[in-house]
Amino acid sequence: MAYSFLFDDLLFPITPSKLDMKIKNNNSTITLINEGEVNLLKKAGLTEVSFEVLLPNVKYPFAVYPDGFQPATFYLDKLEKLKTENKPFQFIVSRLKPSGDLLFDNDMKVSLEEYTIKESVDHGLDVVVSIQLKQYREYGTKIVEIKKPTAKSKPVAKTIKPRPTTNAPPPPKSYKVVKGDTLWALCKKYYGKVTKKMTDELAAKNDIKNPDLIFPGQVIKL
Structure with missing residues (x-):
């Protein structure tokens, strides 16, 4: 079985x-x-290889040089660069049958942990x-935002000023209708507010069958 690194x-x-x-x-x-x-x-856990x-520092006939012959220092410089850059890289090992067909391979991202240079007369x-x-293995950090509760403001006592009293004169006992008047407008003018119930009661008090219909000159008891 042949290998390809x-x-x-x-x-x-x-x-x-x-x-x-x-x-x-x-x-x-x-x-x-x-x-x-x-x-x-x-x-x-993580696989170790x-x-x-x-x-070689000599060009051998059995060696393979895809980009031409390079001395050992070329590969040592590459190892040093991988070590100092502190970056992962791809490592692929393919096993080949004698026929040259692929048997199986390993393809993983790795880091260079250490290497030892051995020189010998042999x-x-x-x-x-x-x-x-x-x-x-790729990993990512998760950012968790922790929001601190804001300090609640202390309750502040508010001084409520009494509303000024107005000595408004009481409404008249009766009113003579002029052109454009309505029971709705009369309630608003003399009672300060108006509701459907108030206009109905005012109509009943004056024997008016239709609260939406009054005539100029008509006297309305308030």
Whole structure:
């Protein structure tokens, strides 16, 4: 089975021969008095990925250089940039059948946790880098607005001034109708207010059958 590693936008010239993926969980075990140990199942933790990659300083015929040969420092600079930027990136591993068909792949967003540069006489001019990644999950903060209750204003005692009394003269005992008068207008003028009941009572007091019909010269008892 062949591998294909896409590390952000970078393809390593020599694909790592081994890949470790640790699928973690956050389960916890507690002991109950009568039941003994029980396992509390929780949401799966973040996947951890580790592998070693050979970065050649010599152009090998079995290596793949999509954009032309680059020395080991080119890839080391890329790793340093990913580490210092503190940004997640895409990590894709594809498993290929001998025929070249895709078997299955892993595609996840990860962060570069740490890497170790190994130089040895066994590697000649080449450099081996041990890389550790951790799965990255998008998250967002929720903004909660807490409104503090406003302090209630203390009640203020209001001084109510007595209404000035008016010594208005009492209404006359009778009124002689002129053109344009109505019982409604007479009640408003002499009693200060008017209702349908008041006009009906005034009409009954004066033997008027139709409260809406009075005539000039007619004397109305108030």
